[in-house]
Every structure is written in structure tokens, then in C-alpha cells.
Amino acid sequence: MLTLEGLRIEMDDFQLCADLTIKQGSRVAVVGPSGAGKSTLLGALAGFVPITAGRILWEGQNISMLSPAQRPISLLFQDNNLFPHLTAAQNVGLGLRPDLRLSPAQTAQVNEALLRVGLNGMGGRKPAELSGGQQSRVALARMLLRGKPLVLLDEPFSALGPALRVEMLDLVAELMTESGATMLMVTHDPQDALRIAGQTVLVAEGIAHAPQETKALFADPPEALRRYLG
Known part of the structure; x- marks a missing residue:
């Protein structure tokens, strides 16, 4: 289980807070407006972005002070x-x-x-x-x-065409099911979230909100998500 406990990230005039828990084995999309802090959140989990306050817990162990190599995490970037x-x-x-x-x-x-x-x-x-x-x-x-038991994907397939992106998403879903790993995937496309993620974390207005059921979230989006979706 992944727990963000009173997490705060501050960089110049940017601030992001999170208090949430993600169950082990979950597939979770991370969505929100550009610049809201989606990639920053993943970077903090992986140890590449320093946190100002709070703790990152994996299976009850505080991993906040561990180096990226010591964390139980694989991070896949777009490139x-x-x-x-x-x-x-x-x-x-x-x-x-x-x-x-x-x-x-x-x-x-x-x-x-x-x-x-x-x-x-x-x-x-x-x-x-x-x-x-x-x-x-x-x-x-x-x-x-x-x-690694925790997999972070930062828009890894955004440069691919629609058909190939769907193919890769389905492959990721298969691999995560086989391995039992917990997955967080940043995406700008609601269809990606609906296809692969049972839950979604909305990052907006300085907060990474607790995960919600993906279909329900997009069926009745809060105002911040509605503005982003247009």
C-alpha cells in the first residue's frame, strides 16, 4: 500500500499537497491541468523531487529519505x-x-x-x-x-498514434496484472484513464486528491476537472 501522509512539495511559487492512500495492486491514472504537478508528484515518489514536509510510506515503511535506487519503484518516461x-x-x-x-x-x-x-x-x-x-x-x-512493486508511468505513450497507444496500454495492463504491481500513470487523455485505470487521482489547484473510481469521476467531474476537459 502506498500512503502519502501530509506530503507537501514547494518549488518557488509552486506548491502541491497530498494526503492519500493507494491500495497495493491498484492501477491508478493521474490527471489534471498542465502545470498542476502531475509529473512533479511522480518525481517526488521516485525520489527525484525533494519534499518539503510529510512522508511517503510503502507497506508502512517510510521511504521518503531513501535514494531513488533504494526505492521499490520503476519510473518510465515518455522518451x-x-x-x-x-x-x-x-x-x-x-x-x-x-x-x-x-x-x-x-x-x-x-x-x-x-x-x-x-x-x-x-x-x-x-x-x-x-x-x-x-x-x-x-x-x-x-x-x-x-x-519493482510500484510502477510509475509519465505519459509514456503520448507520442504514439491512437491505435498503437491502445495496444501499449493493453500490454501494460496485462503486465501489471501478471506482476501484481501497483501502477500510477500520468495521462492527459481521459480515454487512457478509462481504459486502464480503475481509479484516478485528480491533481489540481495545489492538491493531489484521493483516488476516486475512474468512471464515476469522469461521469460527474468536479469543477477543476470540468474546466480542464473543456
């Missing part, structure tokens, strides 16, 4: 963070060992992860030789191998 000089298999292998000195068993894990995301036989290709959707699959395979 996928692939290294262009490494092959797809090497990029995935980084999820197991940063020095890429993989044992035969770990190499087999990499190949299995590539197979799971539909990239069987493509491990030798570099990112420039892959389509945008295939690059996203490489990043997902690396995330899968890391095996």
Missing part, C-alpha cells in the same frame, strides 16, 4: 530513456545489472522479457532501428525485469 549506442537486449539487461555483465541465466531472462513484450528476435537491434512502439516495448521489458 523511454533508452541508450542509443546499446542494443535492445543490452538496454533491457540494464534492468538487471548496470555493468551488463550478465550470467547465462540473466541473459535468458532478458530474452524472455523481450519475448513477453513481442520483440522476439529483435534483441540485437539498436533503438534507431526500432519503431516508436518497439522502443516503448524495450522500455517495458526493462521495467518488467526490474521487478
Whole structure:
């Protein structure tokens, strides 16, 4: 279970507060106006954005002071963070060992992860030789191998076309169900939230609100969300 207890983030004239709990295994969308703090919230959870007050608890343990590497979190950005000089298999292998000195068993894990995301036989290709959707699959395979229980997605598929984005969302849903991981996904598209997330956190006017049932939230949005949706 993820708990944000009296959390406050302050940067210049920006402030974001959160008091909320997300049950383990939940798939949660994070929505709200541009500049409201959606990505900032994920950055704070991952340890890249400092918090001013409060605590971040995972399964009752305070992880607020842990470094990003020590947190039980995988974070996937829109640009996928692939290294262009490494092959797809090497990029995935980084999820197991940063020095890429993989044992035969770990190499087999990499190949299995590539197979799971539909990239069987493509491990030798570099990112420039892959389509945008295939690059996203490489990043997902690396995330899968890391095996972290809390997965944060920051608009990872916004650059993809509608059909491919739906395909990737469905793949993420499958992977999260298989692993039992808890997922928070920033998205600007209500359809993404409705497709993949049972609950949604609205970030608006300086507050990350407690998660609500996604269908109910979009069926009767509060004023801040209504203004954003137009």
C-alpha cells in the first residue's frame, strides 16, 4: 500500500499537497491541468523531487529519505530513456545489472522479457532501428525485469498514434496484472484513464486528491476537472 501522509512539495511559487492512500495492486491514472504537478508528484515518489514536509510510506515503511535506487519503484518516461549506442537486449539487461555483465541465466531472462513484450528476435537491434512502439516495448521489458512493486508511468505513450497507444496500454495492463504491481500513470487523455485505470487521482489547484473510481469521476467531474476537459 502506498500512503502519502501530509506530503507537501514547494518549488518557488509552486506548491502541491497530498494526503492519500493507494491500495497495493491498484492501477491508478493521474490527471489534471498542465502545470498542476502531475509529473512533479511522480518525481517526488521516485525520489527525484525533494519534499518539503510529510512522508511517503510503502507497506508502512517510510521511504521518503531513501535514494531513488533504494526505492521499490520503476519510473518510465515518455522518451523511454533508452541508450542509443546499446542494443535492445543490452538496454533491457540494464534492468538487471548496470555493468551488463550478465550470467547465462540473466541473459535468458532478458530474452524472455523481450519475448513477453513481442520483440522476439529483435534483441540485437539498436533503438534507431526500432519503431516508436518497439522502443516503448524495450522500455517495458526493462521495467518488467526490474521487478519493482510500484510502477510509475509519465505519459509514456503520448507520442504514439491512437491505435498503437491502445495496444501499449493493453500490454501494460496485462503486465501489471501478471506482476501484481501497483501502477500510477500520468495521462492527459481521459480515454487512457478509462481504459486502464480503475481509479484516478485528480491533481489540481495545489492538491493531489484521493483516488476516486475512474468512471464515476469522469461521469460527474468536479469543477477543476470540468474546466480542464473543456
